[in-house]
Amino acid sequence: MNKILECRNLTKIYGKVVAVNNVSIGIGKGETKVIFGPSGSGKSTLLRCLGLLEKPSSGSIYFNGLDVYATRQDLNKLRARIGFVFQDPSLFRHLTALGNIMLGLKHVIGLSESEAWRKAYEALRLVKMEDWANYYPAQLSGGQQQRVGIARAIAMDPEVVLFDEPTAALDVELKWEVIAVMKDLADRGTTMLVATHELRFAKEVADEMIFMDQGQIIEIGSPEHFFTSPNTERAKKFMAKILG
Amino acid sequence: MTPIEQIIFLLKAVPVTLAISLLSFLFGLGLGILLAFMRIFESAPLRYLSDSYEKFFRSVPVLAVMLLLYFGVGPFIPIFKDPFFTSVFSLGIVSGANQSQIFRSAIGSVGRTQMLAAISIGLTRFKALRYVILPQALFLAVPGLGSEIALLIKDSAYSFIIGVIELMKHTDILRASQRSLILPYVSSAIIYVVMTFPVATFLDKWGSRKKKELGL
Ligand SMILES: Nc1ncnc2c1ncn2[C@@H]1O[C@H](COP(=O)(O)OP(=O)(O)OP(=O)(O)O)[C@@H](O)[C@H]1O
Ligand SMILES: [Mg+2]
Numbered sequence: 001m002n003k004i005l006e007c008r009n010l011t012k013i014y015g016k017v018v019a020v021n022n023v024s025i026g027i028g029k030g031e032t033k034v035i036f037g038p039s040g041s042g043k044s045t046l047l048r049c050l051g052l053l054e055k056p057s058s059g060s061i062y063f064n065g066l067d068v069y070a071t072r073q074d075l076n077k078l079r080a081r082i083g084f085v086f087q088d089p090s091l092f093r094h095l096t097a098l099g100n101i102m103l104g105l106k107h108v109i110g111l112s113e114s115e116a117w118r119k120a121y122e123a124l125r126l127v128k129m130e131d132w133a134n135y136y137p138a139q140l141s142g143g144q145q146q147r148v149g150i151a152r153a154i155a156m157d158p159e160v161v162l163f164d165e166p167t168a169a170l171d172v173e174l175k176w177e178v179i180a181v182m183k184d185l186a187d188r189g190t191t192m193l194v195a196t197h198e199l200r201f202a203k204e205v206a207d208e209m210i211f212m213d214q215g216q217i218i219e220i221g222s223p224e225h226f227f228t229s230p231n232t233e234r235a236k237k238f239m240a241k242i243l244g
Numbered sequence: 245m246t247p248i249e250q251i252i253f254l255l256k257a258v259p260v261t262l263a264i265s266l267l268s269f270l271f272g273l274g275l276g277i278l279l280a281f282m283r284i285f286e287s288a289p290l291r292y293l294s295d296s297y298e299k300f301f302r303s304v305p306v307l308a309v310m311l312l313l314y315f316g317v318g319p320f321i322p323i324f325k326d327p328f329f330t331s332v333f334s335l336g337i338v339s340g341a342n343q344s345q346i347f348r349s350a351i352g353s354v355g356r357t358q359m360l361a362a363i364s365i366g367l368t369r370f371k372a373l374r375y376v377i378l379p380q381a382l383f384l385a386v387p388g389l390g391s392e393i394a395l396l397i398k399d400s401a402y403s404f405i406i407g408v409i410e411l412m413k414h415t416d417i418l419r420a421s422q423r424s425l426i427l428p429y430v431s432s433a434i435i436y437v438v439m440t441f442p443v444a445t446f447l448d449k450w451g452s453r454k455k456k457e458l459g460l
């Protein structure tokens with residue numbers, strides 16, 4: 001199967017810390033994959049590298065089969081086609097919800113003010129935030145901010161969306177509204193790679209789960225596989241821990 | 245002249261003082277933003293240039309720059325024979341160094357994750373600075389810029405020495421022509437306070453309020 005986004009032998013080193021160690025994964029059109037693993041296992045680093053927000057120390061990244069760094073692609077152009085949702089939503093604080101989404105539509109894609117407005121509003125409707133279009137991030141709850149963050153990413157019509165623990169910073173009551181939006185996206189066939197510990201989300205929508213520890217991939221399998229009989233001791237322990 | 249006449253005479257010089265301050269502020273603003281941006285880009289020579297500029301002009305008295313340009317450079321480059329231009333220019337290049345520092349610290353407090361988020365939607369680094377970082381930095385810089393305007397209004401008094409007809413010059417004319425020293429100097433001082441204090445206070449309040457509202 002042709003992968004939209006893929007990394008081969010990706011390694012990222014910060015000083016002496018090997019944050020990601022020789023990882024190869026890929027995601028094909030319409031797939032939803034979940035990455036999970038203990039804190040510090042390298043999930044964020046891996047996603048940032050795949051999102052072309054950070055350059056790998058070694059290894060390659062392929063976007064639609066093209067080796068991004070070897071063929072010297074225009075990174076800005078590619079980033080526009082890869083959505084990224086951050087753990088702290090990182091909304092632009094000086095712009096309203098609508099303004100946050102319109103910025104990329106206007107200054108990256110080049111839509112006119114009115115086209116950008118229509119498209120941004122559409123994206124807000126998808127995440128059920130249209131009533132909050134003219135509110136500033138500081139006036140929104142964490143869950144609402146995160147939904148706007150998701151709208152900002154999907155409004156660009158990316159080919160794949162990367163989520164870095166989008167619900168980790170939220171209170172339990174607020175998690176569900178965000179997870180509901182993500183499920184909805186997965187059901188619509190959005191290609192998604194999601195770092196999360198929300199196992200219910202994983203169970204319902206993930207085609208594949210990837211367990212990481214200490215920068216390496218320890219085990220890959222279906223949700224079914226991880227819930228019933230993970231192979232490795234580490235995965236077993238970790239599943240037990242988060243299932244509480 | 246009656247006291248009232250003297251005060252009116254002083255007030256007539258206020259537009260020139262304000263013009264010098266405002267123009268040099270705007271010049272310094274452009275320069276400050278440019279210098280702050282140069283610090284952010286990857287190019288080492290640009291960073292070095294901006295850094296040296298800032299260090300140098302934050303350590304040199306405005307008056308020294310003004311006198312050097314007017315008396316030293318003026319004879320060779322005619323534009324510096326114009327006292328008004330030379331005073332705006334001198335105040336501006338020194339203010340540029342101050343404003344660069346104000347913007348640098350403001351940009352620093354906007355935070356790295358905003359840049360990452362801007363890059364993630366495909367904005368170039370320059371557009372990210374222009375549309376995401378700079379607008380937020382401007383809000384954060386407003387209180388500092390308020391103090392800078394106040395400083396420029398005060399420092400514009402140096403222009404009197406190279407012959408600009410501004411508030412300090414009018415004060416000096418009164419000193420020479422009238423009996424009382426107290427009235428011209430005290431009135432002039434009060435006029436300076438009235439020009440600087442409200443601007444600085446208003447911008448400080450406004451900036452702090454915006455900062456809170458937007459959660460910056
Ligand atoms: N910018 C950085 N500079 C230095 N070290 C870093 C940097 N980013 C990550 N690291 C280190 O790399 C390792 C992996 O971190 P990473 O944030 O990718 O893990 P994670 O799986 O996302 O953890 P968490 O669940 O806490 O978010 C950690 O040891 C971390 O300290
Ligand atoms: Mg992380």
